[in-house]
Amino acid sequence: MNTYQFKQTGGGNYASLRATWPFAKLTVNETQLSLNISLCTLHFRPADLISIEPSDSGGIRINHTVNNYRTPVIFKSFGDARELMEQIARTGFLNNKSALPPDVEANILNLQAQGGFAIKLPAIILIIIGWNAILLPNFYRVIVLKQDQYFHTGPRLSSVYMILICLGLIFIAPFRELILKEGRTLDDVKLFVCFILALCIATLIISSIIPTMAA
Known part of the structure; x- marks a missing residue:
């Protein structure tokens, strides 16, 4: 099991929401990718992602299949986008084809069902x-x-x-x-x-x- 976890503070875009540094935080481990932008937090399983690619506006674009989440989902940092993608790959998240632990899976699906906004x-x-x-x-x-x-x-x-x-x-x-x-x-x-x-x-x-x- 890969225990490496990657965290990075930066800025981000989610649909029409824009956040500059330091109001976005990316957290990735083997089973979950989470992106907090202002009052929104998005949670992804490995199976939810189509791809992660460099964004035209800088940073990385997260292409996903979660119905309750809008697009675009972009995370921006001061570093190089490809270096950021390498750090994400190092966690094992991108190549994780294994079934997630039931409690982790249920928690992510529950959070996704609520949408990204954290406040009622x-x-x-x-x-x-x-x-x-x-x-x-x-x-x-x-x-x-x-x-x-x-x-x-x-x-x-x-x-x-x-x-x-x-x-x-x-x-x-x-x-x-x-x-x-x-x-x-x-x-x-x-x-x-x-x-x-x-x-x-x-x-x-x-x-x-x-x-x-x-x-």
């Missing part, structure tokens, strides 16, 4: 509704009622709202189970969630400092 659709809808419920009243006050003192209130409250969601995803397992699809883990969204967390903290700090400096 109802959770996304509720998060967006909450975001709008915070921002829209503030916009009404500032734009319609001309109450300029509330100009920074919306960014502050919306930042706190997203900070709490991000912290919940990172540290609270029951909350994470409500947000993520079955079988998905923090690793599927951690990098993107940490980026949003840092962005919201920066927004909160800036929106708190500017009024003080202007006073």
Whole structure:
């Protein structure tokens, strides 16, 4: 059995989704190839792949037969595409014709059936509704009622709202189970969630400092 596992951080494309470095991660072992791009994670068995080839836009293109996954699937790294393909071949994944362990096979098929996106659709809808419920009243006050003192209130409250969601995803397992699809883990969204967390903290700090400096 080949125990070599290859991991590479880079950028990637999935359908219309584009992610730059370091928001894509390729992980390959003998039984599975996984590609995480932002909030999407794609899982492939050896039998799911038609081919892996150099992409015109740089990196590698993964041609597959999974019905629930869209195309194109592209992973980009700073290294040479052919060297990347050699590392993948070294894992034994490309030439693996053996039957996968039943638990591995069942897990991959279950994840494929859910599609690539890691977060439940109802959770996304509720998060967006909450975001709008915070921002829209503030916009009404500032734009319609001309109450300029509330100009920074919306960014502050919306930042706190997203900070709490991000912290919940990172540290609270029951909350994470409500947000993520079955079988998905923090690793599927951690990098993107940490980026949003840092962005919201920066927004909160800036929106708190500017009024003080202007006073």
